[in-house]
Amino acid sequence: MDAIFLQILNGLDKGGAYALIALGLTLVFGTLGVVNFAHGALFMLGAFCSVSFYKLITISKQIKDESITFFDAFKEQPYLEIWFGDFGTTIIDYAVPLSILFAIPVMLLIGLIMERGLIRHFYKRTHAEQILVTFGLAIVLQELIKSFFGANPIPMPPPDIVSGSAPIGVLLGLGESVVYPWWRLIYLAFSGLIIGGVFAFLNMTTYGMVVRAGMMDRETVGLLGINIERRFTVVFGLAAVVTGLAGVMYAPILPPDYHMGMDFLVLSFVVVVVGGMGSLGGAVAAGFLLGILQSFASMNEIKSILPGIDQIIIYLVAVVILLVRPRGLLGREGVMED
Amino acid sequence: MKKAPTIKNDILVMLIFSAVILSMPIWLEPLGASYPDLLQKFAIFGIFAVGYNILFGLTGYLSFGHAAFLGVGSYTAVWSFKLLTMNILPAIMFSVLLSGLFALLIGFITLRRSGIYFSILTLAFAQMFYNLAYSVLTPITNGETGLQLARSDPRVIDRLFSEAGEGLPSTDFFGFAMSGYSGFYVCAGLLIIAFFISQRIFHSPFGIKLRAIKSNQTRMKYTGYNTRPYLLTAFVISGMYAGLAGGLMASTDPLAGAERMQWTASGEVVLMTILGGVGTLIGPMLGVGIIKYFENIFSALNEQALHQAYSFMPDWLANIMVTITQPFVGEGWHLTLGALFVLIVVFLPGGIMEGIEKIKNLFAKKTPEPIMLEKPLKKSPETEK
Numbered sequence: 001m002d003a004i005f006l007q008i009l010n011g012l013d014k015g016g017a018y019a020l021i022a023l024g025l026t027l028v029f030g031t032l033g034v035v036n037f038a039h040g041a042l043f044m045l046g047a048f049c050s051v052s053f054y055k056l057i058t059i060s061k062q063i064k065d066e067s068i069t070f071f072d073a074f075k076e077q078p079y080l081e082i083w084f085g086d087f088g089t090t091i092i093d094y095a096v097p098l099s100i101l102f103a104i105p106v107m108l109l110i111g112l113i114m115e116r117g118l119i120r121h122f123y124k125r126t127h128a129e130q131i132l133v134t135f136g137l138a139i140v141l142q143e144l145i146k147s148f149f150g151a152n153p154i155p156m157p158p159p160d161i162v163s164g165s166a167p168i169g170v171l172l173g174l175g176e177s178v179v180y181p182w183w184r185l186i187y188l189a190f191s192g193l194i195i196g197g198v199f200a201f202l203n204m205t206t207y208g209m210v211v212r213a214g215m216m217d218r219e220t221v222g223l224l225g226i227n228i229e230r231r232f233t234v235v236f237g238l239a240a241v242v243t244g245l246a247g248v249m250y251a252p253i254l255p256p257d258y259h260m261g262m263d264f265l266v267l268s269f270v271v272v273v274v275g276g277m278g279s280l281g282g283a284v285a286a287g288f289l290l291g292i293l294q295s296f297a298s299m300n301e302i303k304s305i306l307p308g309i310d311q312i313i314i315y316l317v318a319v320v321i322l323l324v325r326p327r328g329l330l331g332r333e334g335v336m337e338d
Numbered sequence: 339m340k341k342a343p344t345i346k347n348d349i350l351v352m353l354i355f356s357a358v359i360l361s362m363p364i365w366l367e368p369l370g371a372s373y374p375d376l377l378q379k380f381a382i383f384g385i386f387a388v389g390y391n392i393l394f395g396l397t398g399y400l401s402f403g404h405a406a407f408l409g410v411g412s413y414t415a416v417w418s419f420k421l422l423t424m425n426i427l428p429a430i431m432f433s434v435l436l437s438g439l440f441a442l443l444i445g446f447i448t449l450r451r452s453g454i455y456f457s458i459l460t461l462a463f464a465q466m467f468y469n470l471a472y473s474v475l476t477p478i479t480n481g482e483t484g485l486q487l488a489r490s491d492p493r494v495i496d497r498l499f500s501e502a503g504e505g506l507p508s509t510d511f512f513g514f515a516m517s518g519y520s521g522f523y524v525c526a527g528l529l530i531i532a533f534f535i536s537q538r539i540f541h542s543p544f545g546i547k548l549r550a551i552k553s554n555q556t557r558m559k560y561t562g563y564n565t566r567p568y569l570l571t572a573f574v575i576s577g578m579y580a581g582l583a584g585g586l587m588a589s590t591d592p593l594a595g596a597e598r599m600q601w602t603a604s605g606e607v608v609l610m611t612i613l614g615g616v617g618t619l620i621g622p623m624l625g626v627g628i629i630k631y632f633e634n635i636f637s638a639l640n641e642q643a644l645h646q647a648y649s650f651m652p653d654w655l656a657n658i659m660v661t662i663t664q665p666f667v668g669e670g671w672h673l674t675l676g677a678l679f680v681l682i683v684v685f686l687p688g689g690i691m692e693g694i695e696k697i698k699n700l701f702a703k704k705t706p707e708p709i710m711l712e713k714p715l716k717k718s719p720e721t722e723k
Contacts, residue, residue, distance in 0.1 A: 035454050121684065127454045128400045132612060133683040135605055139676030147665045266465055266601065269458050308474030315462040322451060322459060
């Protein structure tokens, strides 16, 4: 029972990341009609936003180490600590959450540049060409990051106060053995928040309403005198921010490295396809569903019956869904049916 | 309008192609690319790309899973070296057969969908293979270490004729060693055969049907054709080509690793094909040559070599140039590749062959083009070549 509960939590957690990435991907696809293979790279760039923010605030000055007296020893102390004392230390400790503030403008900018500079020229081209050009872009972004930050994963610690495990077993009356890392719980809550925010934006604001109308029928919306292109550019920026934030907060869970985007890209595409191309709700539902399925498949009890199932379950599900329900779980009629 | 291809024309192209390929060690000498390893790579990736082109070029189905067949071919070949004989003939035969079988299975499932769904399905299968090769299938694939030859391998057929010698045996083709120039000539021979088959497919009624599927599948269906069998045949053929390439890769270097199956490897063959020119006969081969040649040169460059290359400039300028170019060479070769990919798709979707065509038209056009109200439709593929 405990194990199952933990696996569900695990799955929701993983699913949160999948859902966030898939949400961005679907936003782009639903509005712009572009198949964006560079989307995983956006996730990776998000994670590296937190890395670069951390590097930025820990720029250090060499000072003499007073604790060692018998020779001249130097240690590095970040300027922030020199200037603000304990407050500086706290800021550095909270680097990852704070880098959200840094990541939002950066990712927005990256998204807008990407859309204006490259993607917009591909609205009229075939899907194959869109895939190819964004694939090339993904390689470029990935290699740029590699040449700046190196090929090794860079560990990013979460804030001290949440680096331990939460005794959720005690809280929920399941026994003391059930514990779960705080940060993952935070991630789950965070992804819920962002997903809720995106849906609220699309469903409750006039701006979002126009965007949704544009997803349905962009021509008519254009005829009504609305500059739908500009709104879609904003949506692309929004998708980049959502995906980037997913990456920022994921950094303490998985140390960022340059190819994490590619790994997540394939998964998130599968999620989108399972959920139904162009369906936002489907993307979120499929994200959580596949996350949970994957974490159940990695239980030892199941692995002993079906060895290797944890590696392929997601792809297997995708294949079955595509063959049985070609439109995906919640796909709309007439969207990308060949 | 060009004339329809005639048999005579085909044979001429074939002869020129063979001559060019077989004389590669000579005419690549001044370019510094005539050493056997690179030449073998040209030939092997040439087979891969020519085969991929049969699917992507003719039918327009963008598969992101062909690296899986490459991997299957490699593993099969190494197993054949381990169990049967060091002769590559059975190895590549099994490679082709087995990857064809896999292609049949995967194609049967994935070809039920088209467009982006097909791309993602093939991608999903390739990832599945890749993940399995690292986990459950380790007894067959030897996981991360990769499958290697060992002295204690049975090699049943070889044992019938001779005792096990000292050290690891090397692969051969009835006495021709698979390393060095003789290895290249074996690969080149196979490439020429592969090219010949692809040429025949391009100009056969079957090839024309595939093109008809590319230009308009619905129309094709209304005409009364069931398109699936044609697509499946094309998929299996290109899968077999990939298997052959994988088998040859293992033959020239008897080691098979799962990283060959990674989907970025599938991306590479896509790039080679589009760089040269999708759907043209020679294009993929050109793409392979260019990419492999520059990969070889670029990845060997380092800071010192760059400084040397810019030594004719004043020092400060040379330093700036080195700083700019350095991320693109050596380890960063993939960056160049990615950038090239983007540029090609943006500016020259038809690849080099389209570029050549454009230049040709530039010179051929003496009379101004008549003004048309509507832009002419894209030249239909049937009239090409």
